[in-house]
Amino acid sequence: MTKVTMTVNGKSVSAEVEGRTLLSAFLREGLALTGTHIGCDTTQCGACTVHVDGKAVKSCAVFALDVEGADVRTIEGMANADGSLSVIQQSFQDHHGLQCGFCTPGMVMASAALLADNPKPTEAEVRHHLEGNICRCTGYHNIVKAVLAASGQDVPAVAAE
Amino acid sequence: MFNFDFVKPSSIADAVAAMAQTGAQALSGGQTLTPTMKQRLASPSVLVSLTGIAEMKGVCLGADGLSIGGATTHATVAAEAGAYYPALADLAANIGDPMVRNRGTIGGSVANNDPAACYPSAVLASGATVVTNKRKIAADDYFVGMFSTALDEGEFITGVTFPVPEKAAYVKFNQPASRFALTGVFVAKYASGVRVAVTGASNNGVFRWAEAEAALSANFSASAVEGLTVSAADLITDLHGTAAYRANLVKVLTKRAVAGAK
Structure with a gap:
């Protein structure tokens, strides 16, 4: 076991982890x-x-020890300080950008990274950027609307509708 | 996955020492190796992360061409190589998805030599030099076969140097689920001639299409390859496409790359 220290949603955390402990497991099982x-x-x-140091990554493919000292942000760190939903989260709710909700944390984190780099993306840019996020309900149209909103x-009429 | 000791050296010298241990395996962005270890297809006893080595990161134009550190992510190449080698930046910008590009590195991709990866085609078509902790390897000597390279035990890629072409383009036909190239073609035009490298198509990994190189060196236009045919003999057949389908794609994508080269 090796000690790892990082900042998660603004708080410094440290724990003893195995080499094979993935960042996803550290967040879920170590930090609940x-x-x-x-x-x-x-x-x-x-x-x-x-997000690791501001960059969106898939936490199931990153070892916890490989992000020693990093600034990590998860979906739990996305709401506003008063507990209200962030603009992106609220937009997902307003535009029905989630059905079962399983992919939603990843969609929100990926979308936040996109808007940080590209504040006014086109619809095509949103779709290209979300290629690595799979929605098994296939609710992509409303997800794209939510990100654009x-x-x-303006949220365009989507061709498939 | 099986457990292992994780080490993260901050210099090439320390990485060389770590890699000398029994059962050591280099880890770069981990976008292929981590899933492979979960499947227990790899089970190193020591995992040596190369992502903390500052001297292995960055994009730099020098006398020999554009040098890219082995631990440079696809996202960084996409953002920083465009001013020098637009086709290479374009290739990097379309590998996988944004999260993969934020972790995956050029050194990891070239070391793994996945037969459907994008980077090997750029390295081979550019006649690039693969720089390791031990030596410099010409691209033509580096790619040995599917998932197979000239790298020795304990050897890892510290950088890749690309001669900058007059014009070039990479065009791939995406496998939409995996986002790897079902087939991809990189065409690069140099004063000394044209090089054409094909990924995703062959059972032997990335290869050069010599007939197209000769035709395009004489006449750099899409029509120059019109009369050529690609043998399907050694090409991949899988559920996504037959060898004949890929052979046709090689020609179609080569023409598109020539037409789009800049």
Whole structure:
């Protein structure tokens, strides 16, 4: 066991972990932050997406010891200080950007990373950016609407509707 | 996955020492190796993370071409290589998905030599030099076969140096589930001639299409490869496409790459 220390949602945390402890397992089992979901565990679905030093990563493909000293942000750190939903979270609710909700934490984290880099993405850019996040309810149209709305842009009619 | 000792050296010298241990395995971005270890297809006793070595990160234009540190992520190449080598930046910008690009590295991709990975085609088409902790290896000598390279035990990629072409393009036909190339073609035009490298198509991994190189060196236009055919003999057949389908894709994508080269 090796001691790892990192900042998670603004708080410094440290724990003894094995070499094989994944960041996703450290967050869920070590810190009880179960908002980070494990969908596929094969680095494909994006449900476990968190931010490491501001970059979106799949936490099931990162070892906890490899992010020693990093600044980690999870879905639990996305709400406003007063507990109200962030703009992106509220937009997902307003535009029905979730059905079963399993992919939603990853979708929100990936979308937040996109809007930090590109505050006014086109619909095509949103879709391209979310290629690594799979929604098994196939609710993509409303997810894309939610992201566009969260960016302050008009929500277009989507072709499939 | 089986447990292991995790070490994260901060210099190439320390990484060389760590890699000398029995059962040591280099870890870069971990976007392939981590899932492989979960499946117990790899079970190193020591995992040596290369992502904390500052001297292995970054994009730098020098006399020999564009040098990219082995631990440089796809996202960084996409953001920083465009001014020097637009086709390479474009390739990096379309590997996997944004999360994969934020972790995956050029050194990891080239060391793994997945037969459907994007980077090997750029390395081979550019006649790049793979730089390791021990030596420099020409691209033509580096790729040995599917998942197989000239790297020795304990040897790891510290960087790759790309001669910058006059114009180039990479075009891939995505396998939409995995986001790997069902087939991808990198075309690079140099004063000395044109090089064409194909990924995703062959049972032997990335390869050069010599007939297209000769035709395009004489006449750099999509019509120059019109009369050529690609043998399907050694190409991959799987549930996504037959060898004949891939052989046709090689030609189609080569023409698109030539037409789009810049």
